[in-house]
Amino acid sequence: MKFSTIWTVIRKEFARFFKDRRLVTALFLPGILIYVIYSLLGGVMTDMLEAPEDYQYTVCTVNAPEWFNETAFSDFGDFLFEAGAEENEQEYLDRLREETLDAYLVFPDGFTGEANGGVYEEVKLYTNSVSTTSTTAGQVLSSVLSVMQYGAPKFLVTPSDVATEQDFSGMMFSMIAPMLVLMLLFSGCISIAPESIAGEKERGSFATLLVTPVKRSHIAIGKIVALSAISLLSGVCSFIGVVLSLPKLMGGDALGLGSVSYAFTDYLLLLAVVLSSVLVMVALASIASALAKSVKEATGFIGPLTILMMLVGLVSSFLDGNAWYFYLIPLLNSATAMSGIFSFAAQPWFVLITVAVNLAVAFGLSWLLTKMFDSEKIMFSK
Amino acid sequence: MEENILEVKALRKVFKLSKKQQRLEKTNAAQRVAVDGLSFNVKRGEIYGLLGPNGAGKTTTLRMLSTLVKPDEGDAELFGFSILKDAEKVRQKIGFLTSELKPDEFFTPDYLFDFYSELYNIPTHVRDERKKELFSRFGIEKFAQTKIAELSTGMKQKVSIAISLVNDPDLIIFDEPTNGLDVLTAKTVTDFLSELRSRGKTVLLSTHIFSLVEKICDRVGVIIDGKMALEGDVKELTAEKDLEEVFFDLYARIAGGEQ
Ligand SMILES: Nc1ncnc2c1ncn2[C@@H]1O[C@H](COP(=O)(O)OP(=O)(O)OP(=O)(O)O)[C@@H](O)[C@H]1O
Numbered sequence A: 001m002k003f004s005t006i007w008t009v010i011r012k013e014f015a016r017f018f019k020d021r022r023l024v025t026a027l028f029l030p031g032i033l034i035y036v037i038y039s040l041l042g043g044v045m046t047d048m049l050e051a052p053e054d055y056q057y058t059v060c061t062v063n064a065p066e067w068f069n070e071t072a073f074s075d076f077g078d079f080l081f082e083a084g085a086e087e088n089e090q091e092y093l094d095r096l097r098e099e100t101l102d103a104y105l106v107f108p109d110g111f112t113g114e115a116n117g118g119v120y121e122e123v124k125l126y127t128n129s130v131s132t133t134s135t136t137a138g139q140v141l142s143s144v145l146s147v148m149q150y151g152a153p154k155f156l157v158t159p160s161d162v163a164t165e166q167d168f169s170g171m172m173f174s175m176i177a178p179m180l181v182l183m184l185l186f187s188g189c190i191s192i193a194p195e196s197i198a199g200e201k202e203r204g205s206f207a208t209l210l211v212t213p214v215k216r217s218h219i220a221i222g223k224i225v226a227l228s229a230i231s232l233l234s235g236v237c238s239f240i241g242v243v244l245s246l247p248k249l250m251g252g253d254a255l256g257l258g259s260v261s262y263a264f265t266d267y268l269l270l271l272a273v274v275l276s277s278v279l280v281m282v283a284l285a286s287i288a289s290a291l292a293k294s295v296k297e298a299t300g301f302i303g304p305l306t307i308l309m310m311l312v313g314l315v316s317s318f319l320d321g322n323a324w325y326f327y328l329i330p331l332l333n334s335a336t337a338m339s340g341i342f343s344f345a346a347q348p349w350f351v352l353i354t355v356a357v358n359l360a361v362a363f364g365l366s367w368l369l370t371k372m373f374d375s376e377k378i379m380f381s382k
Numbered sequence B: 001m002e003e004n005i006l007e008v009k010a011l012r013k014v015f016k017l018s019k020k021q022q023r024l025e026k027t028n029a030a031q032r033v034a035v036d037g038l039s040f041n042v043k044r045g046e047i048y049g050l051l052g053p054n055g056a057g058k059t060t061t062l063r064m065l066s067t068l069v070k071p072d073e074g075d076a077e078l079f080g081f082s083i084l085k086d087a088e089k090v091r092q093k094i095g096f097l098t099s100e101l102k103p104d105e106f107f108t109p110d111y112l113f114d115f116y117s118e119l120y121n122i123p124t125h126v127r128d129e130r131k132k133e134l135f136s137r138f139g140i141e142k143f144a145q146t147k148i149a150e151l152s153t154g155m156k157q158k159v160s161i162a163i164s165l166v167n168d169p170d171l172i173i174f175d176e177p178t179n180g181l182d183v184l185t186a187k188t189v190t191d192f193l194s195e196l197r198s199r200g201k202t203v204l205l206s207t208h209i210f211s212l213v214e215k216i217c218d219r220v221g222v223i224i225d226g227k228m229a230l231e232g233d234v235k236e237l238t239a240e241k242d243l244e245e246v247f248f249d250l251y252a253r254i255a256g257g258e259q
């Protein structure tokens, strides 16, 4: 019986929102915006990163076998091969870092190209992911090498990245993305909470609920559950926007950057962070709305919160993502965790702390909201 | 007929005044005693009117009785249930109406009637029967599927009344029943209140309109500054002079006594 009244309240909130085209748009817009903005950004960045058409790729090889040297690379671009010696390895790696060399390929001494009794020879491929041309050269080399051993594996190709910095596009993305995601998620939450709580207070329909036998706390629970569910939907939508635009943002299509792709667990962690953040945000927006007497006032209260989201997003990109204590601060942890995930440096433990902290805070804030609904000072202030 | 459905015992409510309120009302007082030791009884089957000027404490009293706000002192029993201890049971049994409570604009009368019925746990067949009867009584049928926002003020008020009766309450508490209504709608409302009485329901209303009290109330309690200044049978009080004169005599006496 208790739950049935909560459920009744929840259903009315759903009916309220899904019948209002303006609100539904406000919910799904963030996801679409993320997709559009990130795709556009990706396009711009790809243009910036694309190698000039007449570029000559310089590759240094050591112990290259005959058949490799005879392979025609002209189909893939203008390739210049230098034969090097293993003693000078340090020099080649430095050139790679300075971007005067695009790839450094090392075959083992006396390379046969045959697997002997299940023992594979190891071919090392060094590239620099900060350089677009190096990444492309690496891509071409590793696909040629894999064509060579068509049918059965004959040797191993071990890629290494000499870049000391993080991948450029990943780095850029990890800096702006958390801020944008946080702000857009928040914009989804604030399109509904003020309407549902401050709006009802302002229009006088809230009190009609308070005169029914339903407990105040149940009304609060009904509202927060409905608002959370709706905001989560908006969060999922934003998440899909991020996922769909990631390859474009990373310029994956144009550069053939197969190496820059996120694992399934990355997506899972991202989803957990997004959804737990949404719960904190919707609770925050609900509290601000309960304190306000009108939608206008609620919007006024929420303004500073929006700026806070922006700051949190910005600050997170300057933080040391490896310090565990940052993950104890709600929302800052989300931004930091997202930076980590976007730049391939996610630590599952930190993400778990983030989600746990956010969930706990969301629960605490929701509890506070039920207390606020009980307070006549807040509900009937003059 | 003599059974007390409502017993109000020395209710008191003090509000802290906000800075804004102090400025608006040009006062330095930190608090305002809105209701000051108010006691009265309402009997089954009567219409009881709380009469008082603006700021007398009528709305605050009715809000305490319908458990929207808690009294600082005192208590009241409705059907034997205390507003302090059994707030939910009290709310289950009453209907509370005020122009400040407005049905949600985004829904239709039909939806809202069902929604509130569910909150009161009313079986569907009872609900449908009641809805049919109330909607036809107030001429809402035609607008049952129209959003509240698109209805006229009078029709909105009628919908509010219909909705506040979803639980077929024995006691209807009505703050300023005719406030802001045109004469026609006001008449529908007052006629309906009399009709409720004839069906054995009890009505407690507040107003500052003397004629309304004279027309439909059985008994009246005059509140001034949160205190009961005079209470009595409307017919007896108005035997010699009309209610307005009674009130001004009383007011002069109280105000005079204070000076
Ligand atoms: N929530 C509140 N906070 C502060 N003061 C309040 C609050 N509600 C009422 N008051 C004050 O308490 C006093 C009594 O108010 P109340 O609304 O009960 O009067 P009323 O008799 O209904 O008057 P009216 O005819 O204007 O409706 C007024 O001075 C009012 O300003």
Ligand SMILES: [Mg+2]
Pocket: B058, B059, B060, B175
């Ligand atoms: Mg009033």
